[in-house]
Amino acid sequence: MFMLLIIYLVLIICIVFIIKLIIKSVNINNVKKYSKLLSELNQLNQIYASKFYPLSKKYFIKNECNSLQKFRINCNDSAIVNFMCLYVKEDENYWKNLCATVHYNNSLYRKYKSYLETIKKIHLGKSYDENSKHFPFLSKKRYLIIEEKLFQDLQLKPIIDLCVILTVSYTSPAGRNRYVCDFQMDVNSIEYVFKKIDERKKFEESVKYQRQLMTNAKRYEILKRDHFCCQICGRTQSDGAKLEVDHIIPVSKGGKTVNENLRTLCHECNQGKGNQYE
Numbered sequence: 262m263f264m265l266l267i268i269y270l271v272l273i274i275c276i277v278f279i280i281k282l283i284i285k286s287v288n289i290n291n292v293k294k295y296s297k298l299l300s301e302l303n304q305l306n307q308i309y310a311s312k313f314y315p316l317s318k319k320y321f322i323k324n325e326c327n328s329l330q331k332f333r334i335n336c337n338d339s340a341i342v343n344f345m346c347l348y349v350k351e352d353e354n355y356w357k358n359l360c361a362t363v364h365y366n367n368s369l370y371r372k373y374k375s376y377l378e379t380i381k382k383i384h385l386g387k388s389y390d391e392n393s394k395h396f397p398f399l400s401k402k403r404y405l406i407i408e409e410k411l412f413q414d415l416q417l418k419p420i421i422d423l424c425v426i427l428t429v430s431y432t433s434p435a436g437r438n439r440y441v442c443d444f445q446m447d448v449n450s451i452e453y454v455f456k457k458i459d460e461r462k463k464f465e466e467s468v469k470y471q472r473q474l475m476t477n478a479k480r481y482e483i484l485k486r487d488h489f490c491c492q493i494c495g496r497t498q499s500d501g502a503k504l505e506v507d508h509i510i511p512v513s514k515g516g517k518t519v520n521e522n523l524r525t526l527c528h529e530c531n532q533g534k535g536n537q538y539e
C-alpha cells in the first residue's frame with residue numbers, strides 16, 4: 262500500500278514536470294512567433310549577416326626553439342616583439358588587411374548594436390501588451406525574461422578582435438621534456454608590432470643618411486677645426502698618427518653627423534674607443 266503511494270507520487274511529479282516542459286516550449290514558441298522585437302531583430306540580422314567579414318577565432322604562430330637557453334630568452338616581452346617584427350614583416354600586407362578587417366567589423370558591430378538598442382527600447386514587452394491572448398500560460402514578467410533571453414541569444418556575434426596565439430616551445434633531444442609558453446595578442450598588440458617595424462625602418466634609413474653626410478669636405482672641416490691633431494692623445498700626422506674623423510655617439514646608436522658630434526682621432530685612439538662601445 263505504502264509502495265503504491267510512492268509510485269503514484271513519483272508518477273504525478275513526472276507528469277507535472279513534463280507538462281511544465283511542454284508549457285515552457287509552447288511559451289518560447291509563442292514568444293518567437295508574436296514578438297515584434299524578435300521579428301525586427303531577424304530583419305536586422307538578415308541585413309547585417311552578410312556585411313561582416315568572416316575571420317578566424319584564433320590565429321596560431323609557432324616559435325620552436327632549438328635549445329632550452331633560447332627558449333628562456335625568447336619568452337620575455339621584448340623578445341616576443343622582436344620575433345613578431347620579423348614574422349609580420351614576412352607578409353605585412355596580410356596582417357594589415359587582417360587588422361583593417363577587424364576595425365571594419367568593429368565599427369559595423371557598433372552600428373548594429375546601436376540599432377539593437379533602439380529596437381529594444383521600442384519593442385521590448387510591447388507584443389505582450391498588444392497580444393496577451395496569445396500567451397495564456399505566461400505572466401508579463403516571464404514573458405520579458407524569455408523575450409530578453411531570446412533577443413540576446415539570436416543576436417549576431419561577429420569576430421571583432423584579433424586573437425593571435427604565439428607558442429614558444431622547446432623539446433629536449435630525447436623528447437622527454439617539453440617546455441611551452443603561450444602569448445596571446447590582440448589587434449592592438451599587432452598594431453604595436455607595425456609601429457616597431459616602421460620605427461626600425463626609419464632608423465635604418467637615418468643611419469644610412471647620416472653616413473652619407475660624412476663627405477670628404479665635412480671630414481676636412483673637422484680636421485681643420487681640431488688643428489689636425491688627435492683629440493685624445495694630441496698626436497699629429499707629423500708624429501706618424503693616421504687621423505680619422507669619429508662620431509662621438511656612433512651613428513648606429515643614433516648619433517648624427519653634425520659638428521658637435523664629430524672629432525678628430527688618431528687610428529689607435531679610435532680603435533680603443535670603438536672597443537668601449539662594443
Ligand SMILES: [Zn+2]
Binds near residue numbers: 491493495526
Ligand atoms: Zn690619439
